[in-house]
Amino acid sequence: MTAVIQTSHAPTRSERLKDAGGVAFVALVLGIPMIGLTTVDAGGMLEVRTRWAALGLFILLAFLGRLLFSALGDQLRARQRTKARLGSAPASGSRPVLLKALGWGLLGLSLALPIFWGDNRYVIDTATTVLIYIMLGWGLNVVVGLAGLLDLGYVAFYAVGAYSYALLSTQFGWGFWEALPVAGGAAAAFGLLLGWPTLRLRGDYLAIVTLGFGEIIRIILVNWTDLSGGPNGISSIPRPTFFGLPFKPPSDDGPATFAGFFGLEYVPEQRVVFLYCLILALALLTNLFVSRMRKLPIGRAWEAMREDEIACKALGMNVTNVKLSAFALGAMLGGFAGVFFAARQGFISPESFVFSESAIILAIVVLGGMGSQLGVVLASLVLVLIPEVGRDFAEYRMLIFGAAMILIMVWKPGGLLSHREPTLKAPSSFIRQSKREAA
Incomplete structure (x- = not known):
C-alpha cells in the first residue's frame, strides 16, 4: 500500500x-x-x-x-x-559531539577572556552583561523551557533580588555573600506568591497574569518611596569584595585592599575583571544546578508537564507542587542575577526593571531553543552583541536588532539550538535488542 x-x-x-x-x-x-x-x-x-x-x-x-x-x-x-x-532521516549521531565541543569552546573562551583582554574594559563589561543575561535566561528556561509555563513578568524576580541586596547592604550593612542567599530566598517567595493564584491558568491567560505581576512590582517600587526610594532609586550600594578585600587604592590609614594585600599596583580594571569572574562563577553554578535538576524526578516532572499536563494529572502527579517548584526555582535564579546586577551597578532604580527586560529574556529563551542550555548562551551572545555592533549605526540600531530577530526566526523557527539531549536514555543493551527485533 x-x-x-x-x-x-x-x-x-x-x-x-x-x-x-x-x-x-x-x-x-x-x-x-x-x-x-x-x-x-x-x-x-x-x-x-x-x-x-x-x-x-x-x-x-x-x-x-x-x-x-x-x-x-x-x-x-x-x-x-x-x-x-525516500524515507530517510538526517544523521544526527555527530551532532551531540559537535554541541559538546562548542560548549567547551565557549567555556574556554570565557576563561581566557580576562587573561588576554583584561585591560580592555569595554570587552570585559560587554562580556559581563552577556553573562548576566545568560544567567537570567537559564533561570527563565526552568519556567518556560522545561515546565512549559509562559512567564512575561520574570523581570519582577530580577528586581526583587536587586532591591533585597540594596536594602540589606545600605540599611543593615550586610555584605554581598551574606545577602545573596537571603535575596534569592526572597525572590523564590515571590515566585511562590505568583505561582499559587495562577495554578489553573495556562497559555495566554497565564502570560497576562505574569505580565501584570511584573508591572505591579515595578509600580510598587516607583510609589513606595520610603522603602525603595521611588523613581530616585537606591545609590551607594556596596560592591563585592574579595574575601573582605575591597578593590580600592591602598592607603596607610584605611583597611587592607586587594592591591595592597597582594603587593600589586592598583588599576581600576582589577574590579572589572573580578566582577566578570564572579558572574562567570555564578553562571556556571546556575548551569550545573539546572542541569542536575533536569535529571532528578522534579526535572522529569517539569518536562512531562510541559508535554501533557492532563496526562500527568491522570498518572497521579501533583501538578500543583510541580508548578510551584518551577516558579520558585526560576525566581530564585533571577534573584541571584539581580543581586549581582545591583552590586555591579552600585545604583538601581525602577527604570532598570521595565517590561522590555522581560521581553528580551524571553526572546533569549525562545530564540535559543526552549529547554536548551547551550541555546540560551548562543541567543544571549546574538541579542546582546547585535546592539553593541549597531552603535556605529545609532539611527538604525533597533532596526538592525529587530531585523536580526526576524531573520533568526525565519531561518530557525525552533530556535538557534532546537535540539537538546534527552533527560533519560535507554540502555545500550535495550537499543541493540530492539534493533535485532526490528531486523
Missing part, C-alpha cells in the same frame, strides 16, 4: 514577484517615517529633511531579500519532500 503525500504547488514567478512587491510596499510605509524623513538642527529650529536615496535602497533590499528568502524556502521544502519520499 503506497501512501500519497499531497503538497502545495510551487509558487510561480508572478506570485513571487507579487509577494515581494507586497513586502516592498510594507517597507515603504515603515521606511518613510524611520528612514525617509529626519530632523536636523537649523539655527535653533528643527528642520525636516528627506533621504529618498536611503529609503529607495531600503525598499530595494526588502524586495530582493524577499525574493531570496522565497527561493531558499522553496529549495528547503523540496529537499524535505525528497527526504520524506
Whole structure:
C-alpha cells in the first residue's frame, strides 16, 4: 500500500514577484517615517529633511531579500519532500559531539577572556552583561523551557533580588555573600506568591497574569518611596569584595585592599575583571544546578508537564507542587542575577526593571531553543552583541536588532539550538535488542 503525500504547488514567478512587491510596499510605509524623513538642527529650529536615496535602497533590499528568502524556502521544502519520499532521516549521531565541543569552546573562551583582554574594559563589561543575561535566561528556561509555563513578568524576580541586596547592604550593612542567599530566598517567595493564584491558568491567560505581576512590582517600587526610594532609586550600594578585600587604592590609614594585600599596583580594571569572574562563577553554578535538576524526578516532572499536563494529572502527579517548584526555582535564579546586577551597578532604580527586560529574556529563551542550555548562551551572545555592533549605526540600531530577530526566526523557527539531549536514555543493551527485533 503506497501512501500519497499531497503538497502545495510551487509558487510561480508572478506570485513571487507579487509577494515581494507586497513586502516592498510594507517597507515603504515603515521606511518613510524611520528612514525617509529626519530632523536636523537649523539655527535653533528643527528642520525636516528627506533621504529618498536611503529609503529607495531600503525598499530595494526588502524586495530582493524577499525574493531570496522565497527561493531558499522553496529549495528547503523540496529537499524535505525528497527526504520524506525516500524515507530517510538526517544523521544526527555527530551532532551531540559537535554541541559538546562548542560548549567547551565557549567555556574556554570565557576563561581566557580576562587573561588576554583584561585591560580592555569595554570587552570585559560587554562580556559581563552577556553573562548576566545568560544567567537570567537559564533561570527563565526552568519556567518556560522545561515546565512549559509562559512567564512575561520574570523581570519582577530580577528586581526583587536587586532591591533585597540594596536594602540589606545600605540599611543593615550586610555584605554581598551574606545577602545573596537571603535575596534569592526572597525572590523564590515571590515566585511562590505568583505561582499559587495562577495554578489553573495556562497559555495566554497565564502570560497576562505574569505580565501584570511584573508591572505591579515595578509600580510598587516607583510609589513606595520610603522603602525603595521611588523613581530616585537606591545609590551607594556596596560592591563585592574579595574575601573582605575591597578593590580600592591602598592607603596607610584605611583597611587592607586587594592591591595592597597582594603587593600589586592598583588599576581600576582589577574590579572589572573580578566582577566578570564572579558572574562567570555564578553562571556556571546556575548551569550545573539546572542541569542536575533536569535529571532528578522534579526535572522529569517539569518536562512531562510541559508535554501533557492532563496526562500527568491522570498518572497521579501533583501538578500543583510541580508548578510551584518551577516558579520558585526560576525566581530564585533571577534573584541571584539581580543581586549581582545591583552590586555591579552600585545604583538601581525602577527604570532598570521595565517590561522590555522581560521581553528580551524571553526572546533569549525562545530564540535559543526552549529547554536548551547551550541555546540560551548562543541567543544571549546574538541579542546582546547585535546592539553593541549597531552603535556605529545609532539611527538604525533597533532596526538592525529587530531585523536580526526576524531573520533568526525565519531561518530557525525552533530556535538557534532546537535540539537538546534527552533527560533519560535507554540502555545500550535495550537499543541493540530492539534493533535485532526490528531486523
